[in-house]
Amino acid sequence: MRHNFARWDMLFVQFLKRDWKKILVWVLGVGLFSAGFVPAFEEIGKGQGFRGLYETMQNPAMIAIVGPTPADRAEDYTLGAMYAHEMLLFCGLLAMILSALHVIGHTRREEELGLMDLVRSFQVGRQANSLAVMAETVLINVLLAFVIGGILAGYGESSLSAEGSLLFGASIGMAGIMGAATALVMAQIMPASSAATGASLGIVGALFLVRAGTDISKESLSMLNPLGWTYLTYPFTENRWGPLALAALFTIAAVAAAFALEGRRDLGAGYLPERQGRVTARKTLLSVHGLFLRLNKGVILAWTIAFLVIGASYGSIYGDMQTFLESNDIMRQMFTASGVSIEASFTGIILLVTTSLVAILPVAVVNRLFSEEVRLRLSQLLATRVTRARLYWTNVLMAVLAGLAGTAAAAVGLGATAVAAMGDGASMDIGDFLAAGFNLFPSVLFFAALAALALGWSPRLGKAVYLYLAYSFALNYFDGLVDFPEWVSKTAVQSWIPRMPVEPFDGAVFATITVISAALMVLGYFGYRRRDMAEGA
Amino acid sequence: MSEVVIVRNLQKSFGRVTALHDVSLSVREGEVVGFIGPNGAGKSTTIRILLGILRRDGGEARIFGKDVWKNSLDIHRRISYVPGDVALWGNLTGGEIIDLFMKLHGGGDKAKRDFLIRRFELDPGKKAKSYSKGNRQKVALIAALSVDSDLYILDEPTSGLDPLMEAVFQDEVRKLKEAGKSVLLSSHILSEVERLADRVVIIRQGRVVESGTLDELRHLTRTTIRLAVDGDVRGLAAVRGVHDFRATGNQATFSADQEHIHHILSEAVKLGIRNIEAVPPTLEDLFMRHYEN
Numbered sequence: 001m002r003h004n005f006a007r008w009d010m011l012f013v014q015f016l017k018r019d020w021k022k023i024l025v026w027v028l029g030v031g032l033f034s035a036g037f038v039p040a041f042e043e044i045g046k047g048q049g050f051r052g053l054y055e056t057m058q059n060p061a062m063i064a065i066v067g068p069t070p071a072d073r074a075e076d077y078t079l080g081a082m083y084a085h086e087m088l089l090f091c092g093l094l095a096m097i098l099s100a101l102h103v104i105g106h107t108r109r110e111e112e113l114g115l116m117d118l119v120r121s122f123q124v125g126r127q128a129n130s131l132a133v134m135a136e137t138v139l140i141n142v143l144l145a146f147v148i149g150g151i152l153a154g155y156g157e158s159s160l161s162a163e164g165s166l167l168f169g170a171s172i173g174m175a176g177i178m179g180a181a182t183a184l185v186m187a188q189i190m191p192a193s194s195a196a197t198g199a200s201l202g203i204v205g206a207l208f209l210v211r212a213g214t215d216i217s218k219e220s221l222s223m224l225n226p227l228g229w230t231y232l233t234y235p236f237t238e239n240r241w242g243p244l245a246l247a248a249l250f251t252i253a254a255v256a257a258a259f260a261l262e263g264r265r266d267l268g269a270g271y272l273p274e275r276q277g278r279v280t281a282r283k284t285l286l287s288v289h290g291l292f293l294r295l296n297k298g299v300i301l302a303w304t305i306a307f308l309v310i311g312a313s314y315g316s317i318y319g320d321m322q323t324f325l326e327s328n329d330i331m332r333q334m335f336t337a338s339g340v341s342i343e344a345s346f347t348g349i350i351l352l353v354t355t356s357l358v359a360i361l362p363v364a365v366v367n368r369l370f371s372e373e374v375r376l377r378l379s380q381l382l383a384t385r386v387t388r389a390r391l392y393w394t395n396v397l398m399a400v401l402a403g404l405a406g407t408a409a410a411a412v413g414l415g416a417t418a419v420a421a422m423g424d425g426a427s428m429d430i431g432d433f434l435a436a437g438f439n440l441f442p443s444v445l446f447f448a449a450l451a452a453l454a455l456g457w458s459p460r461l462g463k464a465v466y467l468y469l470a471y472s473f474a475l476n477y478f479d480g481l482v483d484f485p486e487w488v489s490k491t492a493v494q495s496w497i498p499r500m501p502v503e504p505f506d507g508a509v510f511a512t513i514t515v516i517s518a519a520l521m522v523l524g525y526f527g528y529r530r531r532d533m534a535e536g537a
Numbered sequence: 538m539s540e541v542v543i544v545r546n547l548q549k550s551f552g553r554v555t556a557l558h559d560v561s562l563s564v565r566e567g568e569v570v571g572f573i574g575p576n577g578a579g580k581s582t583t584i585r586i587l588l589g590i591l592r593r594d595g596g597e598a599r600i601f602g603k604d605v606w607k608n609s610l611d612i613h614r615r616i617s618y619v620p621g622d623v624a625l626w627g628n629l630t631g632g633e634i635i636d637l638f639m640k641l642h643g644g645g646d647k648a649k650r651d652f653l654i655r656r657f658e659l660d661p662g663k664k665a666k667s668y669s670k671g672n673r674q675k676v677a678l679i680a681a682l683s684v685d686s687d688l689y690i691l692d693e694p695t696s697g698l699d700p701l702m703e704a705v706f707q708d709e710v711r712k713l714k715e716a717g718k719s720v721l722l723s724s725h726i727l728s729e730v731e732r733l734a735d736r737v738v739i740i741r742q743g744r745v746v747e748s749g750t751l752d753e754l755r756h757l758t759r760t761t762i763r764l765a766v767d768g769d770v771r772g773l774a775a776v777r778g779v780h781d782f783r784a785t786g787n788q789a790t791f792s793a794d795q796e797h798i799h800h801i802l803s804e805a806v807k808l809g810i811r812n813i814e815a816v817p818p819t820l821e822d823l824f825m826r827h828y829e830n
Contacts, residue, residue, distance in 0.1 A: 276662040281636035376624040383618035384641040
């Protein structure tokens with residue numbers, strides 16, 4: 001037994017040396033993300049805010065997304081209760097996924113890269129590496145737990161007790177450790193590292209979906225779910241430590257199983273056989289658009305579904321808006337004075353935010369063509385009858401279509417749930433949401449056009465389009481809170497477009513931005529046609 | 538014989554770095570031309586200009602009599618290319634990628650594809666990300682050889698193949714030659730070039746330093762001679778055209794300039810030759826000679 005783990009401590013130290021930067025970013029990043037939103041929540045909760053939010057959060061759609069709260073009455077829904085309710089599940093998932101990816105990166109991925117052959121040729125035990133990775137990941141998550149607990153307790157808020165803060169951090173850390181253990185098991189079973197990653201994330205996703213169902217129907221069933229042992233600890237309210245003990249038992253069992261499985265497998269192989277792929281190609285692959293559709297399929301589908309879900313989660317709030325307004329005098333006066341309904345105003349802002357996110361998708365599709373080029377995957381293809389025009393326009397058009405799909409998904413997701421949530425008294429129909437969403441489509445087109453221009457003339461600047469996108473997003477996001485001067489606001493392309501449904505549609509602006517975008521795309525083509533394809537480096 | 542590829546005084550720089558100073562070469566119909574040089578000498582850059590992937594800064598480059606940049610599409614109809622660094626889409630299988638390339642090239646032969654997959658012992662059902670370098674190269678080779686072309690541009694196509702697969706490759710190139718196809722073969726496996734090429738072009742730091750048939754090139758260099766004589770072998774050391782002379786007892790090894798070979802042998806005959814061996818210079822000798830100084 002000792003023999004199997006020989007020199008694991010050396011590997012452990014080696015991992016820490018190799019990874020310390022990553023660990024720093026990980027612990028501080030996730031730590032600040034998990035504990036840093038307290039001031040924002042305080043802001044929301046001013047006046048009758050918590051009461052309004054408590055009502056909103058009773059909505060099954062919200063429970064499906066963030067989970068349940070033990071608070072029975074609005075009075076019990078303190079800052080701490082709300083913070084744990086809205087943040088814990090999500091932060092736990094984040095820790096879980098990061099840990100799972102880390103473990104597979106240091107096990108099967110390194111086996112595939114051939115690094116492990118070299119390590120194992122020294123006097124290193126068969127299972128020393130797995131033990132070292134597991135120890136490292138546990139250490140990272142323990143650090144994370146203390147960082148989160150420390151920051152939360154440091155606010156000195158009465159509802160953020162020391163015990164609750166520590167439990168909140170520990171729940172997230174334990175989620176990470178369980179993610180690592182799950183990944184370690186999958187790393188033994190699956191035929192390749194990508195399959196192990198897929199299976200681990202698949203398990204986490206499946207547990208999340210199952211708990212969404214049981215949280216709504218019968219909360220006690222969620223306690224049978226390993227994911228439930230993290231977010232059902234209810235920090236700041238019930239402070240249940242018991243679930244963490246279950247999680248620890250689960251981890252020990254999973255790690256033991258992983259070690260047993262690892263002891264009997266070959267390096268670089270799993271227990272499941274590698275699935276045989278297609279020996280010949282389907283007809284749908286055999287064209288330039290077929291190829292790029294296949295390459296971009298995953299990202300387009302994932303984003304479109306994400307926009308549907310984001311839209312739907314905002315849409316579910318519409319039913320409670322009137323209640324919220326009744327409980328908040330200042331807000332009510334604001335809306336009565338402006339003569340705009342709270343729903344219309346909210347729609348304008350939310351669609352602006354989601355459409356800015358939608359623009360990421362077409363930019364990613366356009367930039368993909370350059371990353372294919374740099375990775376030399378186009379070399380052989382460029383020596384066939386495929387023209388550069390074909391490559392360029394196929395990708396640019398695919399980006400435009402992806403942008404259309406994303407815009408539609410965000411508007412439909414928001415609109416459909418909003419109309420359902422508002423019920424009979426709905427002040428808007430789905431058409432209003434679609435109109436408001438597609439009103440912003442020229443801005444999506446504009447970002448795609450910038451990416452296309454970069455692709456043609458200076459492809460390494462393609463990534464800079466994301467910076468401008470983030471800048472525009474931030475500007476629009478904070479526009480309501482901070483009073484930017486007019487000229488600063490106008491540096492974001494979205495600011496030129498009126499906000500429907502509050503403001504009327506402006507056909508001239510719509511057409512102008514569309515034409516400018518199309519012109520930039522054509523300009524990008526002229527560059528793409530004449531430039532050197534990247535030499536690799 | 539008409540010239541399929543003509544390159545004259547080709548120049549190309551990337552920013553301040555000049556990759557090609559002056560490259561001229563030609564490939565005639567039905568001929569295999571070996572294109573050799575160390576890494577970074579400009580082989581792949583020349584080839585990428587021929588494919589219209591890079592724009593040349595100066596000089597002339599024509600394939601089938603057409604300009605490689607302006608008429609690249611017409612040219613691509615009739616050429617096959619295997620890149621030096623084969624990168625494939627990890628999520629597609631080898632079989633899918635071969636089919637895709639065949640379709641995008643046009644004029645593929647399904648039976649030939651299956652035959653080559655068997656010959657190169659490729660598992661076409663595996664995802665490309667699990668292929669080794671050699672297997673990725675097989676995918677590119679099979680795709681290139683399964684379509685009917687008039688010119689095959691192969692950029693170090695065997696650097697990842699094992700000796701058995703290399704033999705299969707050489708056999709396939711011989712078949713192309715018999716069918717009257719032209720091949721531009723860049724390689725640093727010199728024995729392979731020696732076996733296949735009709736003519737050789739040697740490139741160094743962006744300049745062609747030597748080109749011609751192997752025989753022509755051999756005349757420019759020295760033959761290694763080992764002999765044993767009855768007389769005092771050291772007498773040969775001073776003969777014109779003898780270099781690197783080493784003697785043990787009455788045996789000697791030296792290299793001899795081709796143009797003085799007659800004179801050297803006459804002198805040796807006077808000493809009474811008991812035994813003689815002449816080793817022609819290998820391509821490697823030729824190659825090293827250009828790079829050692």
